[in-house]
Amino acid sequence: MPDASLPIVAEGLQRYFGSGEEQVKAVDGVDLRIEPGEVFGFLGPNGAGKSTTVRMLTTLLRPSGGSARVAGFDVVNEANEVRRNIGVALQDAAIDPLMTGAELLKLQAVLYGLPKTQHATKAGELLERVGLTAAGDRRVGTYSGGMRRRLDLALSLIHEPSVLFLDEPTTGLDPMSRISLWEEIRRLNNDGTTVLLTTQYLEEADQLAERIAIIDHGVIVRKGRPAELKAEVGSPTLFVSVDTSAADQANTLLATFGDLRPSPEGTLGVGLDDGPAAVSNVVRTLDEAGITVKNLELREPSLDDVFAEATGHRLEGADS
Template sequence: MEKQVVVIQDLKKYFPSKQGPVKAVDGVDLRVESGEIFGFLGPNGAGKTTVLRILTTLLVQDSGDAFVAGLDVKKEPNKVRSHIGYVSQSGGVDRPATGKENLILQGQLYGMNTAAATARAEELIRLLDLSEFADRIVNTYSGGQRRRLDVALGLMNRPTVLFLDEPTIGLDPQNRANLWEQIKKLQQEGTTIFLTTHYLDEADALCDHIAIIDNGRIVAEGTPEELKKQIAGECITIGIDNFEEKAPEIIPLLKKFAFMREVNQDGDHLRLYVDDGAKAISEVLELLGKQEITLKNITLSAPSLDDVFLRKTGRSLRDLNAKEGKEK
């Protein structure tokens, strides 16, 4: 396990409920290599945060094994904590204090003397570009500035692994892109990063390796490119009028095309995986016209991580995220 800084074997964690046990984590196996950015991708409630809390010693598993930096998280939690940094979704800053004061306090909590904590704080301020606001009260920070300070706090003890739970949730696109740059910079400095996310573009842009979890189980694992290659060809997405009535009629006809690899239903749209997208669109449009089916929209794209998620689970992660956003 020298090169594998996180190892999980048949990990399980169930929670009681009136309807029976909720299998939050149901037999998960994972390996994270030293120096990589590992992405744990899935919808809210899939089990991502439960796994993260076990790895950071905040929760004890029911069964299975979990090792971080070669240490058993269940048997050696104190040693594990000295090797990790953890940034939760809510963060952990003291808002009435300045950013620099927060960093120095964090260092002192790890046992550093004031001089060592101050030196490390100044190092992180330079590394994460915090100098413009490090001496301001945290209450005055923007969401992106506060999140960068959260990451700096997680790095004070020079961790072997930095765990980030939904690091960019709630940030606007500019601040998300800025934090992505900081995360990549940390990797270049030699930090292994384990992050959870339900943002497809984030996982694709940042991660060297991805595991997709759904209902407590790993449904796919690999590099972003390896996962997308599982969905061969190109993807045509079509929306039609009277979808529920017309889809059962049109799907068997679409499957007869020689270029058609796969047809999936995604909410009120169809996703068609084809060999030659430009030629396929022309023939699909001709078929819809013959069947007198009204087209609402059509797009052609390369396969995405959402296509992988749809194939593995029968649901679109992008649509699940959009639905959750509306419900909030």
């Protein structure tokens, strides 16, 4: 039985789609323990099982197996209680474009049973909180992508939830809108809100999350604090670009400097056992073999290296 004292806890959570030979395991035995007041990052590429896991934890999908409790309540047997205590901002949330931001917030207040005397006040407070006061009386259809995401966040906060789920909240946003949303997430967390954040953006997880879990093909492959996970990778990664015809020979030579690592298309990657000091030796070795180096890039261990080491491929959004 999951620990009811934790805001989010899951044990052996599973979700299958289809049946028989065509059955797909979207989530296959996920365990999570998220502490009160924590920002927890849930990383993985599209189709890895992030959103499916969130939909089970928010009662939108029934688990095929395992168990979970959110805000102290079982997601299957006490789904209504879960919904009353959480806020949810999903990536594909439908927002009526003909209503104004203020009207939508007042409607949300009605749906959550807030006293009528609080509707206008709460709407005004939340519009100010997410920087939309000036746009509150405009139809949502005129909002930019960043404004819509901020409004969606405000809608999820109308009932002051103790647990907040944000499913890829900054996907498609420009850098300034992304930073603005990060700041609001930090403010919410400082006020004591527990946040589960799914994202493809490694910088986002590094900036916001105290701990992360990386999911791939429905299975959690790494879990822990970002700094500790990056330290486990160890050596920095050198990415080298050479002519395609020389790639096999270059890989053989690079392997003498450390372990070969997954790399972006068109490059070769190697973890340098001797650190940055080995770069000049790598260049010299390739030059002596008649291999022209087109480009070199040395990166300190990152969450993308953690993901690559665990799965054998790079995470989408790693360079964003």
